[in-house]
Amino acid sequence: MHLLTVILLLICTCAYIRSLAPSLLDKNKTGLLGIFWKCARIGERKSPYVAVCCVVMAFSILFVQ
Template identity: 90%
Template sequence: MASLCPAIFNFQSLLTVILLLMCTCAYIRSLASSLLDRNKTGLLGIFWKCARTGE
Protein backbone atom coordinates (compact mmCIF):
# COMPACT_ATOMS: atom_id res chain seq x y z
CA MET A 1 0.00 0.00 0.00
CA ALA A 2 2.89 2.35 0.68
CA SER A 3 4.09 2.08 -2.93
CA LEU A 4 0.64 3.16 -4.19
CA CYS A 5 0.68 6.51 -2.35
CA PRO A 6 3.25 8.22 -4.62
CA ALA A 7 1.18 7.13 -7.65
CA ILE A 8 -1.79 9.13 -6.38
CA PHE A 9 0.15 12.40 -6.43
CA ASN A 10 1.55 11.91 -9.94
CA PHE A 11 -1.20 12.39 -12.55
CA GLN A 12 0.30 10.06 -15.16
CA SER A 13 0.81 7.32 -12.59
CA LEU A 14 -2.74 7.77 -11.34
CA LEU A 15 -4.08 7.30 -14.87
CA THR A 16 -1.94 4.18 -15.23
CA VAL A 17 -3.33 2.73 -11.99
CA ILE A 18 -6.93 3.46 -13.07
CA LEU A 19 -6.37 1.91 -16.49
CA LEU A 20 -4.78 -1.16 -14.93
CA LEU A 21 -7.75 -1.49 -12.55
CA MET A 22 -10.23 -1.32 -15.44
CA CYS A 23 -8.33 -3.89 -17.52
CA THR A 24 -7.96 -6.22 -14.55
CA CYS A 25 -11.67 -6.02 -13.73
CA ALA A 26 -12.61 -6.66 -17.37
CA TYR A 27 -10.32 -9.70 -17.43
CA ILE A 28 -11.76 -11.08 -14.20
CA ARG A 29 -15.29 -10.52 -15.54
CA SER A 30 -14.42 -12.47 -18.70
CA LEU A 31 -13.27 -15.42 -16.59
CA ALA A 32 -15.95 -15.37 -13.89
CA SER A 33 -18.72 -12.94 -14.77
CA SER A 34 -20.95 -13.96 -11.87
CA LEU A 35 -18.28 -12.79 -9.43
CA LEU A 36 -18.63 -9.15 -10.49
CA ASP A 37 -22.21 -9.17 -11.78
CA ARG A 38 -23.76 -9.90 -8.40
CA ASN A 39 -22.21 -6.73 -6.92
CA LYS A 40 -23.58 -3.98 -9.17
CA THR A 41 -24.29 -1.54 -6.34
CA GLY A 42 -22.48 -0.44 -3.24
CA LEU A 43 -18.77 -0.30 -2.62
CA LEU A 44 -18.02 -3.42 -4.65
CA GLY A 45 -20.02 -1.95 -7.52
CA ILE A 46 -16.96 0.10 -8.39
CA PHE A 47 -15.30 -3.06 -9.71
CA TRP A 48 -18.37 -3.89 -11.83
CA LYS A 49 -18.34 -0.37 -13.28
CA CYS A 50 -14.61 -0.64 -14.02
CA ALA A 51 -15.21 -3.96 -15.78
CA ARG A 52 -18.01 -2.51 -17.92
CA THR A 53 -15.84 0.49 -18.83
CA GLY A 54 -12.88 -1.77 -19.58
CA GLU A 55 -14.91 -3.80 -22.06
Protein backbone atom coordinates (compact mmCIF):
# COMPACT_ATOMS: atom_id res chain seq x y z
CA MET A 1 0.00 0.00 0.00
CA HIS A 2 2.77 2.45 0.89
CA LEU A 3 4.77 1.38 -2.15
CA LEU A 4 1.83 2.21 -4.40
CA THR A 5 1.59 5.64 -2.76
CA VAL A 6 5.28 6.28 -3.38
CA ILE A 7 5.03 5.16 -7.01
CA LEU A 8 2.00 7.36 -7.66
CA LEU A 9 3.69 10.35 -6.08
CA LEU A 10 6.82 9.71 -8.15
CA ILE A 11 4.81 9.51 -11.39
CA CYS A 12 2.82 12.66 -10.64
CA THR A 13 5.89 14.61 -9.53
CA CYS A 14 7.92 13.63 -12.58
CA ALA A 15 5.06 14.55 -14.93
CA TYR A 16 4.71 17.93 -13.21
CA ILE A 17 8.44 18.65 -13.36
CA ARG A 18 8.52 17.69 -17.04
CA SER A 19 5.64 20.08 -17.76
CA LEU A 20 7.59 22.94 -16.15
CA ALA A 21 11.08 22.13 -17.43
CA PRO A 22 11.10 19.44 -20.14
CA SER A 23 14.83 19.67 -20.78
CA LEU A 24 15.55 18.66 -17.19
CA LEU A 25 14.19 15.13 -17.68
CA ASP A 26 14.63 14.72 -21.43
CA LYS A 27 18.42 14.76 -21.30
CA ASN A 28 18.45 11.63 -19.08
CA LYS A 29 16.45 9.03 -21.02
CA THR A 30 18.70 6.11 -20.14
CA GLY A 31 20.46 4.86 -17.06
CA LEU A 32 19.42 5.32 -13.47
CA LEU A 33 18.04 8.82 -14.02
CA GLY A 34 16.02 7.47 -16.94
CA ILE A 35 13.55 6.12 -14.38
CA PHE A 36 12.33 9.68 -13.79
CA TRP A 37 11.86 10.23 -17.53
CA LYS A 38 9.89 6.98 -17.79
CA CYS A 39 7.71 7.97 -14.84
CA ALA A 40 7.01 11.31 -16.52
CA ARG A 41 6.00 9.53 -19.72
CA ILE A 42 3.66 7.23 -17.79
CA GLY A 43 2.13 10.25 -16.07
CA GLU A 44 1.57 12.01 -19.39
CA ARG A 45 0.24 9.10 -21.43
CA LYS A 46 -1.74 7.23 -18.81
CA SER A 47 -3.03 10.28 -16.95
CA PRO A 48 -6.69 9.13 -16.60
CA TYR A 49 -5.53 5.86 -15.04
CA VAL A 50 -3.03 7.62 -12.80
CA ALA A 51 -5.71 10.09 -11.71
CA VAL A 52 -8.13 7.29 -10.81
CA CYS A 53 -5.40 5.52 -8.85
CA CYS A 54 -4.62 8.76 -6.98
CA VAL A 55 -8.29 9.22 -6.03
CA VAL A 56 -8.58 5.60 -4.88
CA MET A 57 -5.35 5.89 -2.89
CA ALA A 58 -6.49 9.14 -1.27
CA PHE A 59 -9.82 7.58 -0.34
CA SER A 60 -8.12 4.55 1.18
CA ILE A 61 -5.66 6.67 3.15
CA LEU A 62 -8.36 9.00 4.46
CA PHE A 63 -11.13 6.55 5.26
CA VAL A 64 -9.76 3.00 5.45
CA GLN A 65 -6.64 3.41 7.57
